[in-house]
Amino acid sequence: MSLHDQIAQVIRNYHSKGWSPATSTNYSFKDEKNQIWVSRSGIDKSEFKSEDFIKINSKGEAIEEYVNLKPSAETLIHCLIYEMFPETKVILHSHGINPVLISTIEKTEVTFEGFEIQKGFEGQRTHLSQIRIPIMDNSQEMPFFEKELIYRQSQLTNHCFIIRKHGTYAWGKSLFEAKRHLETLDYLCECKFKMIK
Amino acid sequence: MSLHDQIAQVIRNYHSKGWSPATSTNYSFKDEKNQIWVSRSGIDKSEFKSEDFIKINSKGEAIEEYVNLKPSAETLIHCLIYEMFPETKVILHSHGINPVLISTIEKTEVTFEGFEIQKGFEGQRTHLSQIRIPIMDNSQEMPFFEKELIYRQSQLTNHCFIIRKHGTYAWGKSLFEAKRHLETLDYLCECKFKMIK
């Protein structure tokens, strides 16, 4: 199965988990030629197909046969992540409710301690570490995220961050790894929110 | 796929999310000739088929080959929405639990601020707006809703409203848009209810 097909399937699966209500969220990957593909905006994710990815350049502009399509404004966040973390091959964005709920309680970061599943973050070897995941404020201005992500680059060691009352970005060197990071964060946020409430 | 088929599929999907327990809810659309079709009443929504829509006139009466069928009393709410908002093509009614729970706490409206997903409501461009969704009291009398909806027409700018301890109506210029409005409202109500509790 091509990466186009695999990610389209993940997108439909995540939709069925309620992670992309109301046409929200976006996804991208780099193919074997380092060409970036991003999900078209405004598609109902329950019906997302492998043909619904479009080619973009590193500035987030649609290119070649897709030149007349306008990618979502958030495409620039994807481009920036690829630039800041060049090993990244896949970026997943989710509106799953658990990190969103956590972001209404926590300020600039959320911390987790003692959960076995923390080892789902690449590089983590034990549940004894304290994991700190950055929470950014939301904005409709992409330069805000650019500034914020670069300023906080050293905090992005767990390959994900939360945008307040908005959702989650997670990435990896493969689809497999990106999924693991996204699912790990969602699970930890669900635990923490239910423990607090 | 015809609109009949598409909406029947959405009805089955929403049932599997728990949005139409116990044969509840109803759905309607206008076809390309502006003929209104409404879901037959008393059907288990897990098995709803495209043949289960019936033709009605603008007074909510079954017509032509369906003349002997009695549509649900709430059909009049559909008719009124088509009259008040003539661009409307699809109306979805849900018994999803989140707006129902919110309606046990809030009085005449529920407000949302700062959620990215607010942009799911047609016309909303930023999470910074305050969104206000009307909550009507429930009634078995359709004239009550007629009076209430007309009286509060100016509050219906987000293409949906909640009936207390009953459910949600959402509509749009297309199935796509109506779904987006309904799912956006449900998601926001879930967030708000879990934040409050």
Place this chain on the structure above:
Amino acid sequence: MSLHDQIAQVIRNYHSKGWSPATSTNYSFKDEKNQIWVSRSGIDKSEFKSEDFIKINSKGEAIEEYVNLKPSAETLIHCLIYEMFPETKVILHSHGINPVLISTIEKTEVTFEGFEIQKGFEGQRTHLSQIRIPIMDNSQEMPFFEKELIYRQSQLTNHCFIIRKHGTYAWGKSLFEAKRHLETLDYLCECKFKMIK
């Protein structure tokens, strides 16, 4: 589709909703000859098939080709319901968590007011009624239930009851009606539990 097939499918669907964890629950129906069939005990409900019903007599004993099988002790509750409410054709038993949770809070009954979905109970015409659903204590002794059900027969007007920290029985003149009663009660209990907590 035969009633055997239809109910087997409902059993599998309810299992996927989490209503029959760990091989629990049981189901019965009367066929067109008034023969009672009950689900075999100890079957994983995710795999329940139409062949997994066995014939019983009115004392709850397996008969004919099934005579060597031992039905679940709770079969006697089914028999009693058929006796007390002779119109009954289908009886569904669920371990869905919502009524179980309500039964840890409420004493001898749970009441609901003002919910549109109350009309899911046959005979209810308005949300304005107060609905009272009996809660029985649990017991491993079937004579206890026999005494209790007969003593409280006049309270069973909504075609269902809850057994404390155990589950729900709901019945109807058809599968359609029995499902509607069970789903209505579950939904109402979910609302009430989340409102209280």
Place this chain on the structure above:
Amino acid sequence: MSLHDQIAQVIRNYHSKGWSPATSTNYSFKDEKNQIWVSRSGIDKSEFKSEDFIKINSKGEAIEEYVNLKPSAETLIHCLIYEMFPETKVILHSHGINPVLISTIEKTEVTFEGFEIQKGFEGQRTHLSQIRIPIMDNSQEMPFFEKELIYRQSQLTNHCFIIRKHGTYAWGKSLFEAKRHLETLDYLCECKFKMIK
């Protein structure tokens, strides 16, 4: 269907319930020759296939054609359970959130009383018993679990235990029984957590 196939299917089903996020969890069984098979580590459980089991010896080392594969460190817990409870044929490990949440509240054990579903634990005949399920602290050191499990062997009468902020182990003389134990524990933990919160 072979046991390989059956357990692979259970693994995929449990994944869809959210019990193995982010490639977590592991599973094992003994075949008719008493050969132990364990799930390969690092596989996305939504795609787990019957070929993804590997043969291990009683020390948890991969053998024969699998000799070059490294099983998960937790394989030693499986081996120990087979040794301590020789009748065991199937061991299931889950990261389902309910026991994890309970383990953040309770200290060395969680108790349940009065739930009908307690009879899901082999040997339990009535809801009137008090069920005590051990909670172990988490560790990355397998000798810790070895010591702890042997020390607390007499408490493992319900064929399962919880590891704090980690997950659940449950086992049985068959897949059927192991599933019943795991699902019973999850259900009880969900009830208790929601009752407390």
